[in-house]
Amino acid sequence: MSAHPVIVAIDGPSGTGKSSTSKAVAARLGMGYLDTGAQYRAITWWMLSNGVDVNDPAAVAAVAGKPEIVSGTDPLAPTITVDGTDVAGPIRTAEVTGAVSAVSAVPAVRTRITELQRGIAAGAPAGIVVEGRDIGTTVLPGADVKIFLTADPEARAARRSGELRGTAPGAPDLAATREALIKRDAADSGRTTSPLAKADDATELDTTELTLEQVISWVIGVVEDAGRKQPRS
Ligand SMILES: Nc1ncnc2c1ncn2[C@@H]1O[C@H](COP(=O)(O)OP(=O)(O)OP(=O)(O)O)[C@@H](O)[C@H]1O
Numbered sequence: 001m002s003a004h005p006v007i008v009a010i011d012g013p014s015g016t017g018k019s020s021t022s023k024a025v026a027a028r029l030g031m032g033y034l035d036t037g038a039q040y041r042a043i044t045w046w047m048l049s050n051g052v053d054v055n056d057p058a059a060v061a062a063v064a065g066k067p068e069i070v071s072g073t074d075p076l077a078p079t080i081t082v083d084g085t086d087v088a089g090p091i092r093t094a095e096v097t098g099a100v101s102a103v104s105a106v107p108a109v110r111t112r113i114t115e116l117q118r119g120i121a122a123g124a125p126a127g128i129v130v131e132g133r134d135i136g137t138t139v140l141p142g143a144d145v146k147i148f149l150t151a152d153p154e155a156r157a158a159r160r161s162g163e164l165r166g167t168a169p170g171a172p173d174l175a176a177t178r179e180a181l182i183k184r185d186a187a188d189s190g191r192t193t194s195p196l197a198k199a200d201d202a203t204e205l206d207t208t209e210l211t212l213e214q215v216i217s218w219v220i221g222v223v224e225d226a227g228r229k230q231p232r233s
């Protein structure tokens, strides 16, 4: 039996495959799954819904403690609610995507959401795969496995563009999608508090030329190795 449930941190820029990989790895290994981007999107959705100026950090900070955000960690059916309302759909709108980097840069927001994330990870009986931007560096620096996924912007834009065209008629074209993700990555990497960054002890995987299945298999290998190396009780 393992000494403690395995904690896996998967970070990286937008569209590198963090969510798809993390969900599949967690499902196949019987672990929990936490999408931390969904939590930042949820608090952003609440700010927009309540008329808070998302470009005013003081206004955002003043109400950052108000919404109650609850994440369900079943990788086969992840959920996210705000004050009891299911917001899984509304948090994926272009409006939320366009505002989330500004809201997530506010230190009071990060403190609040980081506490939530640490509580969820600490309470995951079968271990958990947590994906985001600052999991390996800040949220869970003691994670058993730290992975940083990358892919070149063209590949990421093509993946996102295909995804958007499949679900949203009139979705932006490839060039616009590429520009939007580069802009969001720059904002996330450039913020002062807990920016998007690779932890020094994370293993980086460039997924540009890999299929999703290849990435999933590689991550499972790394997690299984880490499980074998844990001290036995
Ligand atoms: N290696 C891959 N090859 C091809 N397509 C992929 C690969 N990895 C992920 N995808 C596809 O790319 C899209 C984006 O993947 P995903 O949502 O997992 O990325 P992400 O890193 O979580 O993005 P974000 O941070 O913006 O939420 C999805 O449609 C997914 O199926």
Ligand SMILES: Nc1ccn([C@@H]2O[C@H](COP(=O)(O)O)[C@@H](O)[C@H]2O)c(=O)n1
Pocket (backbone or CB within 6 Å): 014, 036, 037, 038, 040, 041, 100, 101, 102, 104, 105, 131, 132, 133, 134, 135, 184, 188
């Ligand atoms: N650990 C994290 C995770 C996400 N963010 C912010 O949320 C945005 C949306 O993330 P997605 O994964 O759903 O695309 C992201 O652009 C960041 O602004 C974060 O700050 N920290």
